[in-house]
Amino acid sequence: MSLLERYIFRRTLIFSLAALGALVLIVWIVQALQRVDIVRTSASAAGNMFWIAMMLIPDLAAGVVPFAVVIGAVQALNSLNADSERAVIAASGARNFVVVKPILALGFAGALLVLVISHVVGPIAQGAFYNGLRAVNADAITLFLTPGRFEEVQKKLVLSVGNVRGSTISDLFISDQRDPAVDLNYFAKEAQIAERDGQKYLLLFDGQLHRRAVANGAASVIQFQTYAFDLATLQPSDDGDWIRTSERSTSELFLPDPNDKLYQSKPAAYAKELAQRFSDWLYPLAFAMWALVVAGQPRTNRQGSGPAMALGLAGAITLKALGFVVLALIDTDIRWQAAAYVVPLASIASNAAFIWLNTNLAESRPILAVGGSFQSIGQSLASRFGGRTASRGAA
Structure with missing residues (x-):
């Protein structure tokens, strides 16, 4: 890279890293808060919960890297225009590739990061995350219990609670159908998680x-004052059928065990996971090129930067949403697997055409018409509410 290209790349990278950190932190906090009740039990519970939540970061990062790329690229291009640097570059006779190359380099860097997370770091972190949840003990049991909801914490084992206060549970219901010979239903006004002789128990009162x-359908009802439910029975008894596809290595997805219960029951889940891992890396590149389309043209200081950012985010969200829809369709028909690659590749091809033709999409008539409509609506609302405020002040 030339000196100018390194300068643009450095600015773009700084903006992208800032956006990536902010996005990951926001999404991680939302995920962690869903399980915040466990922190109230003990200090060790808080430490365990923090470690489990940390295992979410690689997967969250892979999901937001494309958006960090488009935000950082558009912001960097807007700043170049705001400082009149983009106009100077164009006036000096430099080719557009001087601006295109550093943005594409950022897109390839994001694609490489997503590839490493999808195929190496992600499965390991997902395995550690779910293994933490499966390590059922006095701290982790509340992860499965949401007041007022029936939670299937294990196949054919459903729990429901009225309220959870630390290790004390009220209005507990347990439906246990894991034994093919007998169905068991527990009702208790109160329950408490306790540890005795190194074993974890759920004491029902x-x-x-x-x-x-x-x-034969024969039924019996046993009234009890105290009953001990062994929490160790919640741990999986089989050796791998409970492992999700997101925890499996790419080689295991390519060559699944024919005796794997998950593969036998949901073969489309393997195709979906493979399609996601091998298509996700294309989105950072597509989003980087989209940023060049909407914000790569030189502008004057009188032309605002807001439309470029709005158009960049709108296009990125639309493309990613379409990708999610296609991945969801693989569950119903495995032939949709090819479409998971077509969506980002089509975006890359169309963006490449726009860049090659030097198209100023942000200044096209349809975009300007939509922007003018929103501006008219904003001015109308401002005049209406501003008039009311002025009349009240005069009164």
Whole structure:
């Protein structure tokens, strides 16, 4: 890269890293707050929860890297225009490639980062995250319990609670159908998580146990004052059927075990995960090129930078949403797997055409018409509410 190209790349990288850090932090806080109740149990619970939540960061980063690229690229290009540097570059006779090359370099860097996360770091972090959730103990059990909802914490094992206060649970219901010979339903007015002799138990108080034999339908009801439910029974008994596709390595997805229960029941899940891992890296490149389309042209200081950022984010969100829809369709028909690659590749091809033709999309008539409409609506609202404020002040 030339000196000028390195300067543009450095500015773009700084803006992108700032956007990436902010986006990851916001999404991570939202995810962590969904399980904040566990922190109230003990200091060790808070430490465990922090470690489990940290394992979300690689997957969250892979999801927001494309948006960080488009935000950083558009912001850098807007700043070049605001400082009249972009106009000077154009007036000096420099080719557009001087601006295009550093933005594309950022897109390729983002693509490489997503590739490493998708195929190496992501599966390891996802495995650590879900293994932390599966390590059922006095601290982690509340991760599965949301008041007022029926949560399937394990296949054919459903729990529901009225309220959770630390390690104390009120209005507990447990439906246990894991034994093919008998169905068990527990009702308890109160329950408490306790540890005795190194074992974790859920102590049920003042409740009933409803037992029904599957073979003949014979039912019995047992009234109890105290009953101990062993939390160790919540841990998976099989050796791999409970591992999600996001935790499996790419080689395992390519060559799945024919005896794998998950592969036998949901083969489309493997195709979907593979399509996502091998298509996600294309989005940072597509978004970088989209930033060049909407903000790469030189502008005067009188032309605002807001439309370029709005158009950049709108296009990025639309493309990513379309990609999510296509991935969801793979669950119903595996033939949609090819479309997962077509969506970002089509965006890259169309953006490349716009860049090659030196098209100023932000100044096109449809975009200007939409922007003018919003501006008219804003002025109308401002005059209406501003008039009311002025009349009230005069009164």
